[in-house]
Amino acid sequence: MRAPASLPELLLGSTEKGPDTLAIVDGDRRIRYAELWAQIRSVAGFVKELGIRPGDRVALLLENSIEYVVAYYAVQLGGGVCVALNTASKARDIVNWIRHSDARLLFADRQHPEFAAVRAAVDATLPAIVVGEAAETQPGVHAWAEALACAAHDVDPGGIADNTLASIIYTSGTTGNPKGVCLSHRNLFSNIRSILDYLALSAADSIVNVLPFFYSYGNSILHTHLAAGARIVLEKSMLYPVQVFKRIAEERASGFSGVPSTYSILLNRVDIHQFDLSSLRYMTQAGGPMAPADIQRLTSALPDVRFFVMYGQTEASARLSYLPPERLFDKLGSIGVAIPGVRIEVRDPQGGLLLPHQPGELCAQGENIMQGYWKDPHMTQGVLRDGWLHTGDLAYRDEDGYLFIVGRASDMIKSGAHRISPKDIEEVALEVDGIAEAVAVGMPDELLGQVIKLIVVKRPGAELDAMTIQRHCKQNLASYKIPKIIEFAESIPRTSSGKVQRFKLQQG
Numbered sequence: 001m002r003a004p005a006s007l008p009e010l011l012l013g014s015t016e017k018g019p020d021t022l023a024i025v026d027g028d029r030r031i032r033y034a035e036l037w038a039q040i041r042s043v044a045g046f047v048k049e050l051g052i053r054p055g056d057r058v059a060l061l062l063e064n065s066i067e068y069v070v071a072y073y074a075v076q077l078g079g080g081v082c083v084a085l086n087t088a089s090k091a092r093d094i095v096n097w098i099r100h101s102d103a104r105l106l107f108a109d110r111q112h113p114e115f116a117a118v119r120a121a122v123d124a125t126l127p128a129i130v131v132g133e134a135a136e137t138q139p140g141v142h143a144w145a146e147a148l149a150c151a152a153h154d155v156d157p158g159g160i161a162d163n164t165l166a167s168i169i170y171t172s173g174t175t176g177n178p179k180g181v182c183l184s185h186r187n188l189f190s191n192i193r194s195i196l197d198y199l200a201l202s203a204a205d206s207i208v209n210v211l212p213f214f215y216s217y218g219n220s221i222l223h224t225h226l227a228a229g230a231r232i233v234l235e236k237s238m239l240y241p242v243q244v245f246k247r248i249a250e251e252r253a254s255g256f257s258g259v260p261s262t263y264s265i266l267l268n269r270v271d272i273h274q275f276d277l278s279s280l281r282y283m284t285q286a287g288g289p290m291a292p293a294d295i296q297r298l299t300s301a302l303p304d305v306r307f308f309v310m311y312g313q314t315e316a317s318a319r320l321s322y323l324p325p326e327r328l329f330d331k332l333g334s335i336g337v338a339i340p341g342v343r344i345e346v347r348d349p350q351g352g353l354l355l356p357h358q359p360g361e362l363c364a365q366g367e368n369i370m371q372g373y374w375k376d377p378h379m380t381q382g383v384l385r386d387g388w389l390h391t392g393d394l395a396y397r398d399e400d401g402y403l404f405i406v407g408r409a410s411d412m413i414k415s416g417a418h419r420i421s422p423k424d425i426e427e428v429a430l431e432v433d434g435i436a437e438a439v440a441v442g443m444p445d446e447l448l449g450q451v452i453k454l455i456v457v458k459r460p461g462a463e464l465d466a467m468t469i470q471r472h473c474k475q476n477l478a479s480y481k482i483p484k485i486i487e488f489a490e491s492i493p494r495t496s497s498g499k500v501q502r503f504k505l506q507q508g
Contacts, residue, residue: 012157058075064209067107077157091117100180356397435469
């Protein structure tokens with residue numbers, strides 16, 4: 001029997017196996033696989049009627065919702081390319097992405113604060129399908145109900161080739177020209193297959209998801225769970241962290257995923273022991289290094305939950321490596337080993353392989369590696385060379401083959417003759433009782449080139465001063481790694497995907 005080649009084909013397989021199984025829980029709304037697939041077929045038919053053809057780009061300006069999932073898979077069912085946009089962005093960036101991707105259709109939340117400005121900028125030449133009540137009829141704007149009422153789409157999902165472009169994800173943290181990561185169905189399917197393997201996901205699983213689907217990590221969660229025939233419970237905000245654990249308990253969820261800031265918020269604002277979390281089987285973490293102290297706190301509170309540290313990039317369809325839970329503490333701080341189907345090497349600037357404990361650039365190869373950057377062959381050639389993705393991350397292997405990230409090449413602090421990883425300083429600072437978050441950055445200095453500034457966020461109610469932190473750093477760090485400047489802040493600026501915006505901390 002032929003293996004599935006596209007995301008819609010994977011979803012159809014889950015639907016045929018469990019048509020009455022719950023697929024998405026969205027607040028008080030619940031939708032089963034059979035109904036989800038029926039809505040996807042209808043919306044795909046409407047998209048086709050609007051003139052969208054295979055290969056056309058379709059932009060999504062939608063929050064996590066049933067409608068998001070239907071729109072995403074409907075576009076792909078017709079052979080289209082999903083361009084999921086960061087809903088936290090302003091009209092200027094949204095319009096830039098729409099134009100750069102040459103999108104021919106827009107799905108949008110009617111109540112999105114930037115919708116009117118986006119419409120004014122792209123004008124009526126770009127048709128839109130809107131979710132939510134229409135305040136007034138506008139040319140080229142179609143209601144979601146109109147799309148759902150369309151006749152079912154007749155395209156066979158098995159006819160979509162695996163090398164067909166499926167998605168363009170614009171990555172955060174860049175300036176200048178947009179950087180759109182092009183992922184094929186093969187790229188995404190390879191990522192799904194690997195994650196299903198090491199997480200052992202099945203139709204019996206369910207997850208409470210707080211990560212946005214437009215972000216690579218959230219996108220991966222969406223596709224892996226639908227491919228497994230599992231249930232996704234949407235929790236759309238971390239503003240009320242108590243609600244997250246409440247939902248896990250109420251829904252008897254087996255999984256939860258987050259970035260380091262997600263877990264920091266939950267650990268510092270919620271008493272985990274107040275909730276029945278006995279249904280949890282696993283938790284995953286990616287999106288940057290999580291402080292070992294936070295890992296210790298979380299696993300001590302939930303000793304029976306398998307905790308997976310993971311590493312990846314959008315350019316790798318999300319995932320490159322994982323740390324098996326049974327090695328979590330003897331390899332604390334490691335990003336683990338390559339996921340199934342991926343090769344990882346640590347190389348010197350000339351491309352040579354490095355010995356254990358020698359730091360160099362982390363390079364990866366596998367079917368999950370992107371096709372390239374949209375309309376930017378020069379940038380593509382800079383990171384895809386000889387079939388390998390050059391991640392720009394500095395890492396080393398230990399004698400057992402486990403990988404450790406030293407830092408991002410662009411994040412390294414250059415002070416005097418030293419190249420210093422911010423991670424070294426941040427991990428030591430987080431050992432100080434009362435610190436919730438800590439970020440180290442380099443600041444300009446005439447003598448040394450850069451000196452170290454440490455930005456600290458206190459835990460609620462903590463009594464803490466700079467001298468205490470400085471004393472701890474002096475006791476545990478080499479002299480050239482000790483922060484010269486310590487500042488306290490209410491919060492750390494981050495992208496919508498949870499990554500620290502270090503450049504903002506260097507402006508103060």
